[in-house]
Amino acid sequence: MNEQEIIDITNKVFEESFEIEKDRLKPEAHIFTDLGLDSLDIVDLVAALQKSFGVNIRNEEKVRNIRTLQDIYQFISAIKKEGQ
Amino acid sequence: MKRVVITGAGSISPLGSGVRSLMEGIASGTSAVRYMEEWAGYCGMNSHVAAPAELKDEKKIPRQSRRSMGRMSIFAAQAAEQALADSGINISQVQPDRMGCIIGSTTGSAISISKAFEIMLFKKDLSLLPSSMFFQCMSHSAAINVAQYLGLTGYVMATSAACASSLQAIGTGFEIISSGKQDVLLCGGAEELHPSVTGSFDVVFATSSKYNQTPHQTPRPFDKDRDGLVCGEGSGIVVLEDYEHAVRRNAKIYAEIIGYNTCGSGAHISQSDDKSIIRCIKGALNNAEITPDEIDYINAHATGTIQGDKEEASAIREIFGDTVPVSSLKGHMGHTLGASGAIELIACLLMMDKGVIYPTLNLDEAASDCSGINHVAKPVKKEIRTVLKNCFAFGGINAALVCRKH
The missing domain is CATH 3.40.47.10 (Thiolase/Chalcone synthase)
Structure with a gap:
C-alpha cells in the first residue's frame, strides 16, 4: 500500500463516518479543532481505521498522540511497515 | 396549584411528518398499514402487517447529535422541533432550570438493541460496537437525545410504560408543572417498528393475522371481525406550559389539561x-x-x-x-x-x-x-x-x- 492509498482510504473514513466534506481534508487539519471530532468519535475512528486497513490499533499507545490527518497517515504507514 | 396548558404540538406518524399530515390522513380515512415483505423470514410470526413512518431529513440533525439517536429518537427529535416551533417558545428566554422534557418509549431503539445483540452474541467482538450504540439502546434514549439536541437543562425524564408511555409522560409533566417545579416541558413518546416489537404481541396472539393480504382492512377497533393489533411507529410531542407563563408571552393555547x-x-x-x-x-x-x-x-x-x-x-x-x-x-x-x-x-x-x-x-x-x-x-x-x-x-x-x- 503506497502513501497515496493510505491518504485516500483515511480521507474516505472521514467522509463516510464523520460526514466531513472532501475539501476540508487537508493534511494539516486538526481532527478536533478543525474537523470537529470529539472523544466518542475517536473510538469510532479507531474502529473504522482498523476495518479499512485491516490492522489492530485499539490498544496502541501512539493513537493518543494523533492530532492531525498527517499524523494518521504517518501512523498507519508505520503500522503497515511494521506489519511487513 | 398551577394551571397547565398545551401550547405546541409535533408529530411523526405513519400518516406523515407533521400535524397537518396526521390530520389530513385521519380526515380522509387513510390507512397507513401495509404488508411487511421484509418480515417474511421470521419463523412463527403470524402478523405480517405494520404501519411504518417515513424516516426523512435526518441529516438536518447535526452528526454529533444524531450519532446517539436510533430511529425512534430521530422521530422524537423531529417531533420535538416541530412542537417547539409551533409553540413559539425561544428556549433562551426560559429560565434554564425551568424547561425540560419527559419522553417515554417501551424500550430504547429496538433496531439498535438488535444490532448490539448481534455483535455481542454472535461476533463477540466489543471493538465492533460503535461508541454511541449504548445511547441508542438506553430506555431513556428519546428523552436524553431530545434534551441534548435542543439544549434542555431542566427536568429530563423518561416514562417507560409500553403503550401508556407517552400519556404517562404528559400526565407526569402536568403534575410537575402543576406543582410549580417547571415552567415548560416537552412531553410525549416515541417508538419504532421492528420484528421483535410486533413479535412481543404476536407470541401472545394479540396481533392481527387474518388481513396480511388486505392490510388496509386491519386493525379493526371494536369491530365484530377484529383479530388483533397492528404495530405502528413514530413520535408525538406536546409542549406543556404553566398557564401564566403562556399568557405572559401571548401564546396560542390548544387546551388546558384538567385531570x-x-x-x-x-x-x-x-x-x-x-x-x-x-x-x-x-x-x-x-x-x-x-x-x-x-x-x-x-x-x-x-x-x-x-x-x-x-x-x-x-x-x-x-x-x-x-x-x-x-x-x-x-x-x-x-x-x-x-x-x-x-x-x-x-x-x-x-x-x-x-x-x-x-x-x-x-x-x-x-x-x-x-x-x-x-x-x-x-x-x-x-x-x-x-x-x-x-x-x-x-x-x-x-x-x-x-x-x-x-
Whole structure:
C-alpha cells in the first residue's frame, strides 16, 4: 500500500463516518479543532481505521498522540511497515 | 396549584411528518398499514402487517447529535422541533432550570438493541460496537437525545410504560408543572417498528393475522371481525406550559389539561380489565373535578385486540353509557405503542379546534361485546369542549387524561 492509498482510504473514513466534506481534508487539519471530532468519535475512528486497513490499533499507545490527518497517515504507514 | 396548558404540538406518524399530515390522513380515512415483505423470514410470526413512518431529513440533525439517536429518537427529535416551533417558545428566554422534557418509549431503539445483540452474541467482538450504540439502546434514549439536541437543562425524564408511555409522560409533566417545579416541558413518546416489537404481541396472539393480504382492512377497533393489533411507529410531542407563563408571552393555547390518573390493574400481566380501567377513568374525572356528562368525546385506546377492546368498551359503558361519542385512531395508523397517547392526543386537540370527531376506521359493525357505547361511524360535527384520552399497556398499566378547550 503506497502513501497515496493510505491518504485516500483515511480521507474516505472521514467522509463516510464523520460526514466531513472532501475539501476540508487537508493534511494539516486538526481532527478536533478543525474537523470537529470529539472523544466518542475517536473510538469510532479507531474502529473504522482498523476495518479499512485491516490492522489492530485499539490498544496502541501512539493513537493518543494523533492530532492531525498527517499524523494518521504517518501512523498507519508505520503500522503497515511494521506489519511487513 | 398551577394551571397547565398545551401550547405546541409535533408529530411523526405513519400518516406523515407533521400535524397537518396526521390530520389530513385521519380526515380522509387513510390507512397507513401495509404488508411487511421484509418480515417474511421470521419463523412463527403470524402478523405480517405494520404501519411504518417515513424516516426523512435526518441529516438536518447535526452528526454529533444524531450519532446517539436510533430511529425512534430521530422521530422524537423531529417531533420535538416541530412542537417547539409551533409553540413559539425561544428556549433562551426560559429560565434554564425551568424547561425540560419527559419522553417515554417501551424500550430504547429496538433496531439498535438488535444490532448490539448481534455483535455481542454472535461476533463477540466489543471493538465492533460503535461508541454511541449504548445511547441508542438506553430506555431513556428519546428523552436524553431530545434534551441534548435542543439544549434542555431542566427536568429530563423518561416514562417507560409500553403503550401508556407517552400519556404517562404528559400526565407526569402536568403534575410537575402543576406543582410549580417547571415552567415548560416537552412531553410525549416515541417508538419504532421492528420484528421483535410486533413479535412481543404476536407470541401472545394479540396481533392481527387474518388481513396480511388486505392490510388496509386491519386493525379493526371494536369491530365484530377484529383479530388483533397492528404495530405502528413514530413520535408525538406536546409542549406543556404553566398557564401564566403562556399568557405572559401571548401564546396560542390548544387546551388546558384538567385531570390525569394512572394506575395498575393488579390483575394480569398482559390482559387489561374493565374494573381497573373504570377506576383509572373515574380517578381522572375526579382529578379534573368533573362528572362523566361533561366529557364531549372519548379517544379510546382500542387497538383492535379481542380482549382489550371488550374491556375498554365495558368500562366506557359503565361510566358513560351510550351518550359520549367514542372513536379510536388505530385503524388509520396502527398502534404506535409508546407514541400513541401523544400522537392521538394531538389529533384530539385538532379535532377540538375544528369541532369535528373523526370515526374509527375499519369499524363496520360493532361487536356485540363492544356495543352499548356511542361509536362514531362517520365524521360528526360537534363542539368539543372536554376530551378524555385513554391508554393501556402491558403490565396492567392504565392512564387517562382529560383536556379542556381553552
